[in-house]
Amino acid sequence: MTDHLLDVQSLSVEFHTAGGTVKAVQDVSWYLDRGEVLAILGESGSGKSVSAAAVMDLIDMPPGRISSGRILFEGRDLLQLSQAGRRAVNGRKIAMIFQDPLSHLNPVYTAGWQIEETLVIHGTRRREARAQTLDLLQRVGIPDPAASAAKYPHQFSGGQRQRLMIAMALALRPDILIADEPTTALDVTVQAQILSLLQDLQRETGMGMLLITHDLGVVAEIAARVVVMNSGRIVEHGSALDIYRNPSHPYTRDLIAAAPGKGDLPSNTDRRADALLDVQGLSKSFGQFEAVRNVTFDVMAGECVAIVGESGSGKSTLAKAILRLDEPSAGKAFYKGRDLFSLSDKELFNIRRQIQMVFQDPTQSLNPRMSIYELISEAWVIHKEILPRAQWHERVQQLLEQVGLSADHAQRYPHQFSGGQRQRIAIARALALEPELIVCDEAVSALDVQVQAQVIALLSDLRKKLDLAYIFIAHDLPVVRDFADRVIVMQGGSIVEQGSVRDIFENPQQSYTQNLLAASLDPDPEIQAARRAARSL
């Protein structure tokens, strides 16, 4: 018999829904020992979080049902314990942190109260808990613990909130920490800080850590062993390095191949002479707050200009101001020589069709009550001059095929498609207006790696065929490296640096850019190990 700290054996979980039974995970087995980091790697819908939810008794039953398997913790089967027994283990022996700490912290209680609660419900006295909470806040790097304890979650930044979650989870020095996509919603530099905090704490306490992620870079940075999941099953299991170097399963091979940021950098080419868009001194304020400050750049016809920066750097505000979705406060933006900001509403209407936008979340940007045909052809309802009604049907089918969907998808509705397909629909909708410039605001950020690679390939292909120019807003540097011609780096509303992809990635001048690049994770465990070693010197 094995004596692993946590041993999940042949676990199968199914969900009974109106649409039938969904087998979320089937026959999944993995183990975790003290002092090690195991990663479960998988894309959305792979079932990577389900077995961890089963460990924590977080699966709602019904509709969920654990149809087989055992979860042995210190030799006891957790599934045989009473609910009270499970809750006694949770938080004290096994703790968990989640993606999106804002929604996972209770908005109406103070940070201090929520950390104290972990201690108090497992038997610490309130007064002692209060003192320990301050120590914990200090340990996870929250400034001014006493004042911070009295603050509410919405008063912290994203990274600090994740630190609060970590303090809460580690309050009782559990044997195991389960981290479900702990850094996914965070900026790269913050991600690097949180990962190194987790590593430090893990070394300090000797706990076992289970990391659930979709990100090969995170695996490379932190995990020793990896379990790769696809469609509810484990397809591969081994050391992080082995799996990266010699993936045996075709799914793993595809996943690694799809990881962005590995191709050769394009050499610097001459830019075309004619600027399609020429932005000069653009500023945008909200009351006292200057979200975008005196930004100047240009985009040539057929060029892809990426705007990168961390959240709050003003990159999306900039895009909205150019399109006048939010009126800019100052500056000019010449599109083919005409200043967008001084156009009348009617002139703007005519020119707007040439500049289209693709948003981050196609679930929200596509009206769920309109069929795909209606969504795409609406463009021609508004801009009647583009296409006579008789040709709408044919053109919708053409557009769908152009973005890699099939013509008969036209009668369906957005919810019947996957995230990647929906983003293709959003692109087809943008193309319907025959634009020359498309603004992609984090258009591939929410997609799985493989889907992301496909959508990027589609965008590149369209660019060549239709001579499109892109403004590509992103926080993910490897994607930018693969796709863009030029890069603009923004911080706090201003441009800190701009140049060709090659210049920015190989020879960044500003320390902010250098930090940003250094914080971005490479999927190769050896490269990450080397970087870690370099950092600790």
Add this chain to the structure above:
Amino acid sequence: MSLTLFAESPSIRTFLGKRAIASAISLVGLVILVFFLSRLTGDPTALYLPVDASQESREQFREIHGLNDPLPVQFARYMGDLLRLDFGMSIRRAEPALDSVLRGFKWTLQLALITMSLVTVMAIVVGSLAAFRVGGVFDRIATFCSLIAASAPDFWIAIVAIVVFSVNLGWVPTSGTGTVWHWILPVSVLFIRPFGLILQVVRGSMITALSSAYVKTARAKGVLDRPIIFVHALRNALLPVITVIGDQAAGLLNGAVIVETIFGFPGVGKVMIDAILQRDFAVVLAAVMVTAFAIFLMNLLIDILYAVLDPRIRY
């Protein structure tokens, strides 16, 4: 926590000031409307003096109560008195109108407080437990009962209740006040509809709160079910609930006219309906203003409660 709310925010005074001004404006509008509309019901003289009263005594009555002057003059005089907080005299009772109204309002306030406290506690407990196991036996019974309660006509229930419990069974008095027993029927009848309504709001709001991410965190921390419901989820779920509670309480403060009349309960609703029937204009106006002021205070209380419950709300 609730104290720092005021200390930290100087804008709370601006907020209160703005609210007071807005309410004062609508109060003036209300007074104008009620003043002139009530005059449309006719001349009180015909009601108060015997049919064979002489023309002189009629004139004298009008003179005493200032009914001879043109309406705009009457109105100006009334507003002038109002600024000195003089609400005029009740014709019927020959006492300050405000006294009659406040006497009734005291009863109504008690009735509303008792009823709404019971409603709030019961609806929150039952609604929360129903939301915890959606589709369970308890949930189904609670939902079924709340639907019936929310759609029950209270005047009909009041009459049936009197027939059954007072007349046939003789358990409780039919009407009036005096003992604890007198309160049972009015409170029970007024309880039913707000209970059904608020129960549904609590249930819906709690279902959302219980499926939220922070409840998942609480489970992962090892918090037991009862504190998850009543500590973690409830406080988040209360915001829409207190809005509806306020709305329902306002209905009761306005005087549950029908129920008060059926039970002969001397509340402000009964005072108001009697005053209307007796063309006792000063009392009608005083009653309208007192209840409007009470509702203004209650809405303010709800706004403050919002900020106390949810630290993200600041004025």
